[in-house]
Amino acid sequence: MNPVLIVWKKEIRELMRDKRVRNAAIVSPFFILLMMMAMFGFIINTARKKENQKFTIVQADNAVVTAMKAAKFNVSTVATAEEGQKKIKAGEIGLVIEFPKDFDQQLASEKPATVTAYIDATDQKAQIALASLRKVLDALGTAKLEKILTEKGVAKEMSEPIKVKTEEVRLGEKGASEFLISLLPYMITIYAFFGGFGAGGEIVAGEKEKTTLETLLVTSVRRKDIAMGKFLALASICAMSSLSALMGVIFAGASGLPMFKPLFPDGLGMGPMQIAAILITLVPTVALFGALLLAVSTLAKNIREAQQFLAVVNIVVLTPAIFGQVIGLTDLSRARWVSLVPVLNTSTSIRSALQGKLDWVGLGLTVLVGVTLAAILIRIAVHLFEQEKVLARN
Template sequence: MNAILAVFKKEVRDILRDKRSRSAMVVGPFFSVFLMFALFGIIGASVKKAATTTIHVVGKPQGKIDEAIVNAMKKGEIKVEEVATVEAGEKLIKDGKARLVLDFGTGLEQNLAAGKGSTLKALFDPGEQKAQIALSVIETVIGKVNDGVLEQLLTKNNLDKSLVRPISVERVKVKVGETSTAEVLVQLIPYLIIIWAFYGGMSIASDIVSGEKERQTLETLLISPTSRLNICLGKLLALAAACSVATLSAFIALIAGTKLPLPGMERLLEGGLQVSATGALVMLLVLLPTIALFASMLLAVSAFAKNTREAQTYLAQASFVVVLPAVFSQVIGLTDAGSARWVSFVPVLNSANALRQALLGKYDGVGIAITIVLGIVLSAAALVYAIRTFNKEEVLTRI
């Protein structure tokens, strides 16, 4: 036990004195998460800004209906600008100066009075995304105006105006989990925690055994009477500590992101971050074997590699095993897989999904148990492989 502790203490000391390791464990996770948040906020704010879009209208409104449409547009935070002709409007679109040009045409009022429908022309560039957004905005506005016109017609004919929409849908929110957390956080937190739990240890892993081979310190270490198992366990604990610190840094950045007045945050984080005591416990129980799995995997790769360069190559490949399920975990809530049993049997994805559910206050006991047991089994297997590799002569002779 003393030897394990001695190796652990030495590795931690070594890690803390290395700028690269400090950066991977603390600076990297903190700033990347914080910047991601800031970026999300800025994008959110600019999307909102895009909603206050400018729409060009050909000529002046000529009748009540035209005016009603223009007024509805202005109410909907749409800036209305006039353009003399359709051709002038087309030119503005080609020059990138207009997103959408609306042509009322003639006879709108007369057609309606005669009980006929009319068509407005909306000119836009189909390759321009902002034009698509403007189009959907204008269609919503026209829809509202249509509803108003219909209501008037129904009232005029002594009919109930609710018949404008004979069937409507009432949204009734059912509280499923014990907490409510902002959707963006539910998607982001599991992904960030998993990614940083791995990357936090990755930069250290290439140094922890293969680095010792390269710097020729490993032989001296192996000549000491301490068993290789103890050396392995000491190094494993140091790696697990690095993974945990990186996870914690990401989490602190996340909390800082929710607390600071960054642009667009208010809208983005509607619902905030609420985790119950049970949720926190579940997250911890799921995270521990996940971190143990990552640390064992990283140790095995480092013990196998001839030098740091080879270790970095293998680790870059191994990172895909973590990144792909972690990325999928971001969208799993949009699919049926979020509650499917098979997800519990997919390493990394199961952890991310269990974290996601814990944030929502939903607890699938069987799924959580499978995730924890599978994590323990896989980390034990990776550790056994690392110890075996460490016990082989090749750990010294394969250089």
């Protein structure tokens, strides 16, 4: 058997027996992502339920309050607006609504009415409840306006004289949900790195610390082959990790389970082409991370030092990955140079694929940059591995 494959096989076998590596590379990406999505789904489901939307009304009895009670909103009352504000300040409630005393009469006599909302702007549940109230009041206002217009002989459609008609135009044939587009590129890229984090510390620095490296270096295998076998093992672990994250998302989207439904209202929204594009993007990314981890591990004298180095490398990897998550808010997502920035280009390519837009030039550049950088880092790692200093443990 090829010595590179012998080393790879042994490393994978040994790493897979390490609970920390197994958890970081396989268990955690799949289950943490699932748990996170289930949690988001639960929060959205809970927030949407009318009985969970709490309104505190300053003592009033009008058509809106009756309608809200009938619609099963959680309605309670306070005697005065001041009492309501006190309760908000005490953190007991987040939203108090004060209707004018003669609200129904004002509406009936065609006078505009002002409803006052006292709100704790930091309370997200209060914000959601206020948005629901606005919907109810807007509908009521529109109905009133339509009635007035009809009585005056004007077409009721004039209640909204200018309409904005929105039609979604997808970038490709099929696109993933907004949630998936914002989360998945970041998670897949990050997990590709963090999955290999533990293994990276062990693979060379661990051998120095446990005094097995000397034994390995006196075998007839060239150091270059040993380094390549170790690189392949690290790249495999990184790939396992991001595939595990991807599988978690596919499972959540395709399962149709109620807890995931709010995040995937139209199912997974990802076709074979998108998945293929993600996989193509992942190859150079895991190669790049594998080479980076190997270089760091070879440079370090022991596991502790490797972890210290990795903490710094972490920032270099995290920064473009985080930026990739919010790049859609800027015009940069369309800039070609983004395809030349490692990690950021991976995020952007996955993002494009999920939007249903297969940007083959961007994908090609991402692969080219990833492969080139990985080749340079592998060369550096092999060079470090061939140095006599590789045996230094202290």
